[in-house]
Amino acid sequence: xxxxxxxxxxxxxxxxxxxxxxxxxxxxxxxxxxxxxxxxxxxxxxxxxxxxxxxxxxxxxxxxxxxxxxxxxxxxxxxxxxxxxxxxxxxxxxxxxxxxxxxxxxxxxxxxxxxxxxxxxxxxxxxxxxxxxxxxxxxxxxxxxxxxxxxxxxxxxxxxxxxxxxxxxxxxxxxxxxxxxxxxxxxxxxxxxxxxxxxxxxxxxxxxxxxxxxxxxxxxxxxxxxxxxxxxxxxxxxxxxxxxxxxxxxxxxxx
Numbered sequence: 281x282x283x284x285x286x287x288x289x290x291x292x293x294x295x296x297x298x299x300x301x302x303x304x305x306x307x308x309x310x311x312x313x314x315x316x317x318x319x320x321x322x323x324x325x326x327x328x329x330x331x332x333x334x335x336x337x338x339x340x341x342x343x344x345x346x347x348x349x350x351x352x353x354x355x356x357x358x359x360x361x362x363x364x365x366x367x368x369x370x371x372x373x374x375x376x377x378x379x380x381x382x383x384x385x386x387x388x389x390x391x392x393x394x395x396x397x398x399x400x401x402x403x404x405x406x407x408x409x410x411x412x413x414x415x416x417x418x419x420x421x422x423x424x425x426x427x428x429x430x431x432x433x434x435x436x437x438x439x440x441x442x443x444x445x446x447x448x449x450x451x452x453x454x455x456x457x458x459x460x461x462x463x464x465x466x467x468x469x470x471x472x473x474x475x476x477x478x479x480x481x482x483x484x485x486x487x488x489x490x491x492x493x494x495x496x497x498x499x500x501x502x503x504x505x506x507x508x509x510x511x512x513x514x515x516x517x518x519x520x521x522x523x524x525x526x527x528x529x530x531x532x533x534x535x
Contacts, residue, residue, distance in 0.1 A: 284517040288313035291365045292514070293358070295319040295348055295406060296375030298326035300476030301425065304503035305372055305510050310334030310341050312511065317361040317368075318343035319375065340365070348375045348402035349394065358409040367417065368410045370514045373403040374425045376445075381437030392440045399444035400451070407455055407466075418463040421514045424452050425506075426470040428529050435487075445470075449525050456523030465522050467513045472529020474501040496531030 292309045296302040298320035307330060310316045316334060320327035320343060327343040334341035342364050346357035361368060376399040382391055403424050414420030429438055430445035449468055456466040473491040492499050506528050512518055513526070527535060 285312060285511070285515040287511065287515055290314045290369040290514075291317075291361070291367060292370040292372065293317045293319060293361050293368050293406075293410070294372040294374055295346075295357075295402070296321075297330060297343075297372075298323035301471060301474060301503045301506045301510075302372070302374040303330045304507035305374065306330050306341065307333060308504065308507045308511050309370075309514075310339035311337055313339070314370070315340040315365045317341075317357075317365060319346055319348070319357055321345065321347050321375070348406065349397040351405055354402065354405045354409055358406070362413075367413050369414075369419070370421045370423070371406055371410050372423045372425070372510055372514070373406050373448075375399075375402055376425065376427075378434075378438055378441045381435075382440070383437050384439065387437075387440060395440035396444050399441065400447045403448055404451060411459065411464075414459070414464045415462045420459075420464040422455065422459075422464065422466045423510050423513050424448050424466070424468045425510075426452075426468045426525060428470055428472040428527070428533050430470060431533055431535070452525060453523045460522050465513075465518070467518070467521060467523065468525040469506060469509050469513065470525050470527050470529070471506050472501060472527070472532045474503060474506060474528075476503055491532075494532060495529070499530065501528060501530055 292314045294306045297306040297318040306316045306318050318327045331341040331343045344360050346353040426448045427445040429442040434442040452468040
């Protein structure tokens with residue numbers, strides 16, 4: 281039977297891949313035979329654990345530090361990935377964070393800009409950095425990671441984050457229209473409540489229990505459940521899917 285995933289030997293760059301959804305995505309790609317670059321900012325230990333796990337399973341992985349809020353560091357991340365592994369076939373824009381909870385009257389302009397730069401501008405700049413090479417080769421996939429917050433506004437103090445993730449969805453559609461004629465597919469995955477370090481920082485255990493009660497499946501998700509959708513969108517199995525945002529939330533929000 282034909283293998284429609286056809287991930288083997290693809291060069292994949294995953295940003296924010298030292299933990300959570302990013303680490304699960306990198307691990308799954310590596311397990312399927314892709315060559316994976318793990319982008320990280322501060323969690324070097326997590327990135328190295330992910331890299332070593334892929335290598336121990338017989339895969340190929342490297343990890344590079346980069347602050348994706350800084351254009352020059354994005355360029356360096358892409359350049360080092362290409363030098364080490366080869367031209368990038370798949371870009372997963374996973375780096376992002378709420379950074380802090382801040383309401384309308386307390387959020388500073390600096391904080392607002394940091395949230396926008398980390399979640400939105402980074403996705404644009406990373407896509408821009410790989411686009412020319414993908415266009416020249418007439419193929420490539422970009423998967424952006426949004427959030428359920430883009431649709432429902434998120435929890436208290438997450439206005440900037442929610443707005444940034446909503447913009448990521450719209451950016452996905454715009455890039456998809458622009459790049460599809462070049463054989464490049466751009467899509468988005470919107471996680472719901474996923475058991476990751478994100479919620480260890482920004483949600484209490486009580487809040488997580490309450491979230492589960494609002495989810496038809498009766499539980500929060502796990503990182504691999506998002507990773508599997510990201511890998512699917514990056515594969516030939518999704519060859520006719522362009523500009524879509526797939527909700528991975530256990531039925532919490534149905535669109």
